[in-house]
Amino acid sequence: MPVKILATGDIHIGKKSAGLPAETEEIATKHTWMRLVDLAIENQFDVLLLTGDIVDRDNRYFEAIGPLQTGFSKLKTAGIAVFIIAGNHDFDVLKQVVNTSEYDNIHILGANGNWEIKSFSANEEEVRFVGWSFPERYMHTDPLEQLNIKDSELPTFGLLHAELDTPDSRYAPVKTENLLSHPVDAWILGHIHKPSTIPEHQPFVLYPGSPHALSAKEQGKHGPLQITVESKNNIRIEQIPLSPVRYETLNIDISDARDEEILRKVVTDNINRCREQNKTELGEVRHLVFDIMLYGEHPASKDIEKWMATIRDDFSRSDDELNLSVRKVAFDIRPGVENMEELAKESSPAGLLAETILAIQNGQSTPLLNELLKKWKAGAERINNSPVYQNLKWNDRTINVNDQTGKKEILNQCKRLLGELLNQKS
Ligand SMILES: [Mn+2]
Numbered sequence: 001m002p003v004k005i006l007a008t009g010d011i012h013i014g015k016k017s018a019g020l021p022a023e024t025e026e027i028a029t030k031h032t033w034m035r036l037v038d039l040a041i042e043n044q045f046d047v048l049l050l051t052g053d054i055v056d057r058d059n060r061y062f063e064a065i066g067p068l069q070t071g072f073s074k075l076k077t078a079g080i081a082v083f084i085i086a087g088n089h090d091f092d093v094l095k096q097v098v099n100t101s102e103y104d105n106i107h108i109l110g111a112n113g114n115w116e117i118k119s120f121s122a123n124e125e126e127v128r129f130v131g132w133s134f135p136e137r138y139m140h141t142d143p144l145e146q147l148n149i150k151d152s153e154l155p156t157f158g159l160l161h162a163e164l165d166t167p168d169s170r171y172a173p174v175k176t177e178n179l180l181s182h183p184v185d186a187w188i189l190g191h192i193h194k195p196s197t198i199p200e201h202q203p204f205v206l207y208p209g210s211p212h213a214l215s216a217k218e219q220g221k222h223g224p225l226q227i228t229v230e231s232k233n234n235i236r237i238e239q240i241p242l243s244p245v246r247y248e249t250l251n252i253d254i255s256d257a258r259d260e261e262i263l264r265k266v267v268t269d270n271i272n273r274c275r276e277q278n279k280t281e282l283g284e285v286r287h288l289v290f291d292i293m294l295y296g297e298h299p300a301s302k303d304i305e306k307w308m309a310t311i312r313d314d315f316s317r318s319d320d321e322l323n324l325s326v327r328k329v330a331f332d333i334r335p336g337v338e339n340m341e342e343l344a345k346e347s348s349p350a351g352l353l354a355e356t357i358l359a360i361q362n363g364q365s366t367p368l369l370n371e372l373l374k375k376w377k378a379g380a381e382r383i384n385n386s387p388v389y390q391n392l393k394w395n396d397r398t399i400n401v402n403d404q405t406g407k408k409e410i411l412n413q414c415k416r417l418l419g420e421l422l423n424q425k426s
Helices: 029-042 065-077 093-097 176-180 260-277 301-315 340-345 349-361 367-385 387-395 403-425
Strands: 003-008 047-050 081-084 106-108 116-122 125-131 156-161 186-190 204-206 225-231 234-239 245-253 287-297 322-334
Touching: 003 029, 003 125, 029 047, 029 065, 065 093, 065 106, 081 116, 176 204, 186 225, 204 234, 245 260, 260 287, 260 301, 287 301, 301 322, 322 403, 340 349, 349 367, 349 403, 367 403
Parallel strands: 003 047, 047 081, 081 106, 125 156, 156 186, 186 204, 245 287, 287 322
Antiparallel strands: 003 225, 116 125, 225 234
């Protein structure tokens, strides 16, 4: 029988999600904590791992103590073990909230910044947990320098609240390569609220992220990790969507929105598509919050802004159990040109830009376009070869220097410039 582990961090009990039109009970993280406890019990997990910042520093005593103790008691009754490390937010408060003599199922690992390793057995399988807790609010050095563990036959999980590959971080700067140098099968980290994608390779290095999205910076799916340990070489990890709030950004091309009705349809279609694409992950979501970026080319950008204000007001409607809302609308609209061919005949700067745009769109060339392309290529090569950018190369961040990429860039710039020129005229 496998060992079933539920892992999460950064619950920040005491906080609630920002940017919602109305305050409802479930947007407070303490409710997500209780749902997490219920999930662990209902799905018969053996262990709950908590990777720090469970309690938010600003609200650490009043709001957190009640729910935490209720949750820990329920877990104890259900026979579920809890392994916790402290983060920068709760380095001082956890010890006070968790009286470990009262809860023998709860283990705070690595108190006072000393690494600690504990083994745990369930279903005739044994695993190891190794962890380190923040000793104070800031930690400027890499805690891994103090870690010394021996290889083992047992599946080993590392718990650490830290910031990866950010040398000047105040929050335990850790190099990924140092994580990989220890005999650990999966590193479960805390501090970063955005869940990291789960890599295929081992050892695993992952941020479960916050189980409850707190702001528009924390987009997409949020929830704890389910870790199924069959053996040292067979560890399966999947994320369970649990957050009651989900933030999404929609980029919508409004170039064809001639009137308010069409704009409304374009926006609604995009929202419905987003819901459709993510429908398997929306079961627990009660608030779906959108940031909408309208872009494109339109002869009357002021109209678009006016129409969108009405649509936004009409928009917040609730259907079933899912509340939809728009947190923010942004515009990047270039005034379109009614007759580009006519304009291209003019010898003005606007005419030259129009001619260049048409040439790119029709796959033709002009002396100006050739000249621009040559300059773009030289500039792009210079950037690619600049020592400043060498470090980014591993990430495929170099510019693809070819005609197609160049023309696309030039087309965008010509359109933007033409928009600005025509705007000045009116
Ligand atoms: Mn933190």
